[in-house]
Amino acid sequence: MSDVLRVSRLSARRGGREILRDVAFTVRDHEILGVIGPNGAGKTTLFECVAGVLPRTSGTIDGAPLFYVPDGIRPWPDQTVRWTLALNARMFATQVEPSLLDALDLTRLLDQTTASLSKGEAKRLGIALGLCVGPPTSAAAAGVGGATRDRVIFLDEPFDGLDFRQTRHAIDVLRNAKRTLVLSIHQLSDAVRVCDRFLLLDNGRVAGEGTLEELGGNLEEFFLA
Amino acid sequence: MRKDLAELFTSRAFWLLLLFVGLLTGQSFISAVDAYAEASGIGGGAAALAQGLSPLDGILVPTAGAYDLAIMLLFPFVAIRLIASEKSSGAWKLMLQWPVKMRDHLLSKFVALLVAWLIALVPFAIAIALWLSYGGHLDARETLNLLFGYTLRYMLTASVAVAAAALMPGAANAAVVVLGLTIGTWALDFLAAGRGGFVQKLASFTPAATVRMFERGLLRLDAVLILLLLSLLAFAIAGIALDPLRKRFSVSIVIIAVAIALATQVRTSFDVSENRRNSFSAADERVLASIREPLTITVFLAAEDPRMNDYENNVLLKLRRAMPRLHVRYPYSGQSALFENDERYGEIHYRLGAKTAVNRSTTEEIVLETIDTLAAVERRPLPAAESSEYPGYPLAKRPVGAAWIFYLAWPIAVITACRPRTRRTG
Numbered sequence: 001m002s003d004v005l006r007v008s009r010l011s012a013r014r015g016g017r018e019i020l021r022d023v024a025f026t027v028r029d030h031e032i033l034g035v036i037g038p039n040g041a042g043k044t045t046l047f048e049c050v051a052g053v054l055p056r057t058s059g060t061i062d063g064a065p066l067f068y069v070p071d072g073i074r075p076w077p078d079q080t081v082r083w084t085l086a087l088n089a090r091m092f093a094t095q096v097e098p099s100l101l102d103a104l105d106l107t108r109l110l111d112q113t114t115a116s117l118s119k120g121e122a123k124r125l126g127i128a129l130g131l132c133v134g135p136p137t138s139a140a141a142a143g144v145g146g147a148t149r150d151r152v153i154f155l156d157e158p159f160d161g162l163d164f165r166q167t168r169h170a171i172d173v174l175r176n177a178k179r180t181l182v183l184s185i186h187q188l189s190d191a192v193r194v195c196d197r198f199l200l201l202d203n204g205r206v207a208g209e210g211t212l213e214e215l216g217g218n219l220e221e222f223f224l225a
Numbered sequence: 226m227r228k229d230l231a232e233l234f235t236s237r238a239f240w241l242l243l244l245f246v247g248l249l250t251g252q253s254f255i256s257a258v259d260a261y262a263e264a265s266g267i268g269g270g271a272a273a274l275a276q277g278l279s280p281l282d283g284i285l286v287p288t289a290g291a292y293d294l295a296i297m298l299l300f301p302f303v304a305i306r307l308i309a310s311e312k313s314s315g316a317w318k319l320m321l322q323w324p325v326k327m328r329d330h331l332l333s334k335f336v337a338l339l340v341a342w343l344i345a346l347v348p349f350a351i352a353i354a355l356w357l358s359y360g361g362h363l364d365a366r367e368t369l370n371l372l373f374g375y376t377l378r379y380m381l382t383a384s385v386a387v388a389a390a391a392l393m394p395g396a397a398n399a400a401v402v403v404l405g406l407t408i409g410t411w412a413l414d415f416l417a418a419g420r421g422g423f424v425q426k427l428a429s430f431t432p433a434a435t436v437r438m439f440e441r442g443l444l445r446l447d448a449v450l451i452l453l454l455l456s457l458l459a460f461a462i463a464g465i466a467l468d469p470l471r472k473r474f475s476v477s478i479v480i481i482a483v484a485i486a487l488a489t490q491v492r493t494s495f496d497v498s499e500n501r502r503n504s505f506s507a508a509d510e511r512v513l514a515s516i517r518e519p520l521t522i523t524v525f526l527a528a529e530d531p532r533m534n535d536y537e538n539n540v541l542l543k544l545r546r547a548m549p550r551l552h553v554r555y556p557y558s559g560q561s562a563l564f565e566n567d568e569r570y571g572e573i574h575y576r577l578g579a580k581t582a583v584n585r586s587t588t589e590e591i592v593l594e595t596i597d598t599l600a601a602v603e604r605r606p607l608p609a610a611e612s613s614e615y616p617g618y619p620l621a622k623r624p625v626g627a628a629w630i631f632y633l634a635w636p637i638a639v640i641t642a643c644r645p646r647t648r649r650t651g
Contacts, residue, residue, distance in 0.1 A: 074315065075315055088319060
């Protein structure tokens with residue numbers, strides 16, 4: 001698999017404190033990369049810097065365009081799920097696939113306002129928002145080496161708030177989506193089940209990158225170290 | 226743009242605002258028409274005012290007063306919500322990734338806020354229609370000028386609210402900032418009275434001061450430009466606060482600030498009042514404009530003295546328009562002067578070239594006579610009955626049907642229109 005996104009020497013500060021230091025990693029075409037790390041490791045900051053919704057102090061991001069869905073959002077709380085999904089998809093000249101909504105059990109919620117969704121429902125809406133975003137229309141958005149023009153989707157804590165059954169469902173949806181995904185995940189068991197490779201983040205620095213085997217097979221040790 | 230309009234129409238704050246604007250406008254209009262009828266002798270006596278009462282002063286300004294309140298206390302919340310809701314719900318982080326420029330995001334919000342204003346003007350339009358149906362008189366230029374002034378004031382308040390919502394975490398903080406700024410402009414207005422110089426110049430551009438000009442039927446180009454530029458500045462600040470990468474808006478702020486400084490030097494103004502209340506007679510203005518030497522006036526009056534108010538509004542305002550080279554000095558600026566033993570208190574000193582004159586009059590006639598003498602120009606004949614005509618006065622009519630429209634039909638219409646849009650909120 002070829003690299004579609006390359007992040008080099010990314011550093012960022014928040015409130016005068018250095019949150020990320022010289023973070024570098026690559027994302028490969030159609031893989032699911034899991035960003036793993038304890039609380040405060042800088043996962044969300046990393047996603048926001050890469051997506052451009054937070055400024056970075058240094059570093060470069062080359063490759064395919066991306067779309068980032070933050071954790072815990074309920075966008076446009078007075079609008080319906082249908083309206084919210086359609087709006088976001090329209091911005092990227094795509095449409096919401098009914099099969100995706102069925103898979104995420106969102107069809108019955110289409111006429112609910114986003115404010116009225118439960119935590120798990122809002123989380124599934126976030127996944128749908130990400131997966132509805134299609135490739136850019138501009139030819140300039142080709143990935144590294146021109147491997148793909150599809151967007152890389154960054155989902156922050158996509159399984160947080162989902163029960164066991166919903167998590168299994170969401171994992172199936174993500175795996176079947178055949179998209180290039182970067183997920184920030186808290187639960188190691190979920191991460192192992194869904195991700196192809198891992199980026200270990202600790203205290204704002206990269207502590208490792210690779211497949212489970214390449215990383216020694218036991219991610220728990222990384223958390224407990 | 227459809228997004229922001231949809232957000233506006235699902236916002237309870239907007240519908241509540243419409244409800245209250247209708248009620249406030251109705252109350253103001255009904256009181257104004259009643260007062261106009263009383264002044265017109267509806268009780269059976271003669272019309273009460275010797276000189277008459279113009280519909281601008283008697284009907285339009287009091288009715289528009291409802292919007293003054295709404296702009297200060299209600300509209301900011303609608304504008305703040307348009308930004309704060311997207312920031313707090315996480316929608317803004319999605320929007321930042323859309324292939325939409327920050328300028329277009331802000332333009333869309335501006336258009337939505339303008340639509341909100343136009344819809345909120347419906348009660349005012351109803352009031353005008355009712356007044357005309359009673360046989361009332363309105364001057365189109367005066368009416369449009371007043372509406373334009375209020376629209377500019379609204380734009381500034383809405384823009385400041387958008388900037389505050391962009392800068393501050395949370396809607397409540399933004400609301401405190403906007404209300405604080407409003408109170409700050411009131412304080413500036415109060416401080417600047419009778420002060421002269423920079424403070425007075427600055428205070429002449431506060432929203433309240435500029436609206437007062439429009440309420441007098443005066444269209445001042447500098448005020449128009451500055452209100453527009455300040456609105457633009459507030460939007461540019463919002464752009465900087467909302468854009469994490471802060472690319473181009475910083476340059477815009479510098480450009481707008483320079484444009485504001487230049488706009489303060491513009492002196493063009495138009496008297497669009499039907500009775501030319503902001504102008505001397507055409508003959509007087511021709512003579513005043515022909516005086517080449519600078520005229521310096523020193524006013525030995527304190528700000529709170531009623532004579533100062535008379536002199537400022539009835540003489541100096543017209544003189545400033547007619548004589549570009551006029552300098553006014555206020556020796557008592559910032560002092561109460563109540564306990565002053567200065568013998569000059571109450572005097573007004575005039576200096577034109579080497580000639581000087583002193584008197585205590587604040588009436589237009591005497592002031593013009595004094596300037597004529599200093600300039601050694603021919604005294605002009607009094608304008609014949611130029612200011613004694615008040616079309617539309619008297620009109621002794623009660624506001625028939627207004628209470629039904631504003632207190633019953635309007636709330637029903639607003640509630641009916643808002644229900645299907647906000648019911649989904651859950």
